[in-house]
Amino acid sequence: MTDTADFPPDDFDDSYRHETPPAGWLSREEIAAARAQLPIVYVDAVPVRVDDSGDVVAVGLLLRVTPEGQMTRALVSGRVMYHERIRDALLRHIEKDLGPVALPQIPASPQPFTVAEYFPTPGITPYHDPRQHAVSLAYVVPVTGDCQPQQHALDLAWLTPEQACEDTVQVEMHGGQGALLRQAMAHVGRLA
Amino acid sequence: MTDTADFPPDDFDDSYRHETPPAGWLSREEIAAARAQLPIVYVDAVPVRVDDSGDVVAVGLLLRVTPEGQMTRALVSGRVMYHERIRDALLRHIEKDLGPVALPQIPASPQPFTVAEYFPTPGITPYHDPRQHAVSLAYVVPVTGDCQPQQHALDLAWLTPEQACEDTVQVEMHGGQGALLRQAMAHVGRLA
Amino acid sequence: MTDTADFPPDDFDDSYRHETPPAGWLSREEIAAARAQLPIVYVDAVPVRVDDSGDVVAVGLLLRVTPEGQMTRALVSGRVMYHERIRDALLRHIEKDLGPVALPQIPASPQPFTVAEYFPTPGITPYHDPRQHAVSLAYVVPVTGDCQPQQHALDLAWLTPEQACEDTVQVEMHGGQGALLRQAMAHVGRLA
Amino acid sequence: MTDTADFPPDDFDDSYRHETPPAGWLSREEIAAARAQLPIVYVDAVPVRVDDSGDVVAVGLLLRVTPEGQMTRALVSGRVMYHERIRDALLRHIEKDLGPVALPQIPASPQPFTVAEYFPTPGITPYHDPRQHAVSLAYVVPVTGDCQPQQHALDLAWLTPEQACEDTVQVEMHGGQGALLRQAMAHVGRLA
Numbered sequence: 185m186t187d188t189a190d191f192p193p194d195d196f197d198d199s200y201r202h203e204t205p206p207a208g209w210l211s212r213e214e215i216a217a218a219r220a221q222l223p224i225v226y227v228d229a230v231p232v233r234v235d236d237s238g239d240v241v242a243v244g245l246l247l248r249v250t251p252e253g254q255m256t257r258a259l260v261s262g263r264v265m266y267h268e269r270i271r272d273a274l275l276r277h278i279e280k281d282l283g284p285v286a287l288p289q290i291p292a293s294p295q296p297f298t299v300a301e302y303f304p305t306p307g308i309t310p311y312h313d314p315r316q317h318a319v320s321l322a323y324v325v326p327v328t329g330d331c332q333p334q335q336h337a338l339d340l341a342w343l344t345p346e347q348a349c350e351d352t353v354q355v356e357m358h359g360g361q362g363a364l365l366r367q368a369m370a371h372v373g374r375l376a
Numbered sequence: 377m378t379d380t381a382d383f384p385p386d387d388f389d390d391s392y393r394h395e396t397p398p399a400g401w402l403s404r405e406e407i408a409a410a411r412a413q414l415p416i417v418y419v420d421a422v423p424v425r426v427d428d429s430g431d432v433v434a435v436g437l438l439l440r441v442t443p444e445g446q447m448t449r450a451l452v453s454g455r456v457m458y459h460e461r462i463r464d465a466l467l468r469h470i471e472k473d474l475g476p477v478a479l480p481q482i483p484a485s486p487q488p489f490t491v492a493e494y495f496p497t498p499g500i501t502p503y504h505d506p507r508q509h510a511v512s513l514a515y516v517v518p519v520t521g522d523c524q525p526q527q528h529a530l531d532l533a534w535l536t537p538e539q540a541c542e543d544t545v546q547v548e549m550h551g552g553q554g555a556l557l558r559q560a561m562a563h564v565g566r567l568a
Numbered sequence: 569m570t571d572t573a574d575f576p577p578d579d580f581d582d583s584y585r586h587e588t589p590p591a592g593w594l595s596r597e598e599i600a601a602a603r604a605q606l607p608i609v610y611v612d613a614v615p616v617r618v619d620d621s622g623d624v625v626a627v628g629l630l631l632r633v634t635p636e637g638q639m640t641r642a643l644v645s646g647r648v649m650y651h652e653r654i655r656d657a658l659l660r661h662i663e664k665d666l667g668p669v670a671l672p673q674i675p676a677s678p679q680p681f682t683v684a685e686y687f688p689t690p691g692i693t694p695y696h697d698p699r700q701h702a703v704s705l706a707y708v709v710p711v712t713g714d715c716q717p718q719q720h721a722l723d724l725a726w727l728t729p730e731q732a733c734e735d736t737v738q739v740e741m742h743g744g745q746g747a748l749l750r751q752a753m754a755h756v757g758r759l760a
Numbered sequence: 761m762t763d764t765a766d767f768p769p770d771d772f773d774d775s776y777r778h779e780t781p782p783a784g785w786l787s788r789e790e791i792a793a794a795r796a797q798l799p800i801v802y803v804d805a806v807p808v809r810v811d812d813s814g815d816v817v818a819v820g821l822l823l824r825v826t827p828e829g830q831m832t833r834a835l836v837s838g839r840v841m842y843h844e845r846i847r848d849a850l851l852r853h854i855e856k857d858l859g860p861v862a863l864p865q866i867p868a869s870p871q872p873f874t875v876a877e878y879f880p881t882p883g884i885t886p887y888h889d890p891r892q893h894a895v896s897l898a899y900v901v902p903v904t905g906d907c908q909p910q911q912h913a914l915d916l917a918w919l920t921p922e923q924a925c926e927d928t929v930q931v932e933m934h935g936g937q938g939a940l941l942r943q944a945m946a947h948v949g950r951l952a
Binding site for chain 1: 798800801842843871874875885
Binding site for chain 1: 428430461463464466467482484485486487489516565
């Protein structure tokens with residue numbers, strides 16, 4: 185899992201660079217310690233375009249280049265802060281990655297379509313994050329506004345559900361996000 | 377259950393009055409026969425207003441007067457036609473009851489928050505419809521446009537989730553729709 | 569979709585052969601008429617074996633031979649009768665296909681993991697049934713007892729989730745049940 | 761929320777008293793620090809008895825006495841450990857509270873019926889925990905074996921869904937668990 189708020193990857197408290205951290209936010213050392221000892225609460229959002237009947241017509245994937253020069257595709261993903269509601273974390277991460285006028289339709293219900301358990305040890309679940317044990321609540325989120333890749337993303341590509349499930353796309357996703365994307369497509373009835 | 381497309385109640389094929397019925401639609405007699413022998417597929421929609429974080433701030437209920445002069449409140453509800461997708465039936469019934477510019481956000485996923493089984497015999501489930509056995513897929517549907525009550529509805533009232541769960545509102549709902557409304561509020565985390 | 573209660577395919581009211589039909593059941597002609605004009609309520613069940621933690625370890629698929637001699641694999645599937653609850657229909661069809669001591673754990677919640685819309689016209693949804701428009705509520709159902717294929721099934725094969733998602737298995741499933749099976753595996757976090 | 765693994769309430773790592781803690785477990789001080797700065801992953805389980813059709817016939821509530829002598833009723837609830845799967849945490853907490861032969865049917869799917877967000881500040885959500893910000897994945901879990909209250913619980917009472925929703929029961933539940941219980945009953949179609 186690439187924490188989209190979290191690039192370079194050792195910078196956990198993502199807003200830290202942009203504003204004065206509120207009292208009570210963890211230092212880099214404290215976060216590193218917590219990460220080694222507690223599961224961390226995350227959200228994963230699959231941004232989609234829908235037609236008037238709600239049918240998914242496109243899926244948005246972020247394109248990034250790793251420090252090693254590898255192209256990767258990613259979902260919107262990030263940590264839930266202390267004293268932050270799930271729905272506010274979803275909104276914050278989507279605006280952070282897709283820009284302030286993406287106009288996401290945050291789900292009315294907190295029921296996720298699945299829970300992705302990213303383990304530091306590969307193979308226990310389909311999800312893997314070498315940095316931590318993250319428990320991520322996953323949602324499909326329609327966006328209706330203008331989306332622009334932010335921060336370290338090179339591009340935001342819109343693919344059809346069929347394209348998003350293709351092997352060529354799946355191999356560019358990491359930590360099990362390819363599987364999570366296909367689960368999202370299964371949930372909306374568009375698994376190819 | 378009051379079929380919102382279906383008032384007066386013996387008029388089953390709701391669009392029949394407004395346009396030429398497509399070939400293959402059932403006559404009133406055929407529908408009456410089918411209703412006595414097969415469960416009928418329905419959708420129930422709970423129209424809501426949400427804030428930017430997706431949190432429900434208001435629920436829309438249709439106000440009607442029965443032939444006996446009784447005031448009733450109802451959800452958007454109606455039959456799924458032959459060869460019609462669930463999502464298209466949801467869109468059709470919402471536009472029929474709330475007007476053409478209600479701008480509903482039809483869910484991307486076909487997974488309903490519950491299935492309401494309206495039985496002709498009271499007491500088997502919380503739902504009752506003396507006319508038929510209806511199996512209704514229930515969804516919470518945010519609407520963002522201008523909503524105007526249509527056809528036989530006197531008014532569309534927007535209540536807070538707390539008001540919608542109050543006894544004074546619940547007693548004006550029939551066939552178990554009050555219970556269904558509270559289930560919807562439970563699903564969005566707003567059960568009072 | 570092969571109605572597992574429905575073999576040979578023109579025999580709709582499945583229990584008809586085995587017992588005296590209750591008053592109000594449809595004749596073959598009446599069912600044929602209804603099928604041409606109304607969506608029919610169905611259930612699909614994906615029988616699974618789970619371990620102590622609820623993790624799916626095997627999926628049960630029915631093996632049949634079509635009149636044309638083709639081998640097919642199928643889920644448990646069948647119609648919901650008039651005045652029958654969804655949960656009772658699930659139990660009835662599982663016992664009919666897997667035998668009386670399959671000991672299924674029927675879900676406590678009526679919320680299905682998806683709704684499969686089988687259309688008589690191919691291509692509108694991933695599901696297709698040339699005989700009818702069926703709206704099928706789909707559930708994953710753990711079974712703990714001894715399962716024996718009944719009626720026209722040759723065998724009940726237990727596959728791992730990975731095997732069940734393989735192309736060689738998927739091509740033996742019809743009407744979109746392969747897609748539905750993979751959606752079920754996505755829902756339980758075991759999509760391969 | 762009463763962490764059922766967590767009595768007296770300053771003892772966070774619940775298994776600490778019973779066995780040698782694995783390397784990497786947090787000290788009491790470290791947990792206190794993390795609790796003040798990160799949301800903590802929890803599970804809530806609503807233990808139920810079901811009939812052959814999966815319909816809920818009874819709900820199990822733990823009866824405890826607080827240090828102040830107040831009687832309280834509680835769901836099974838507790839923290840998810842580092843490197844522990846959700847389903848394993850559910851099993852562990854149910855066995856810890858209901859005994860080793862409760863025989864819970866852990867859900868095959870990780871999709872919870874809701875996510876209860878317990879905030880240290882009351883009023884932000886329906887859930888409140890003065891000790892921490894907990895994000896709790898909530899499941900209805902049928903149990904089929906012999907259940908015996910463990911540790912600090914005085915009793916395990918089985919109530920009908922209707923009784924469980926009554927005001928007299930609801931007032932004995934704390935931190936919003938009464939609301940969560942009613943959401944569970946809504947999810948299984950038994951909200952009274």
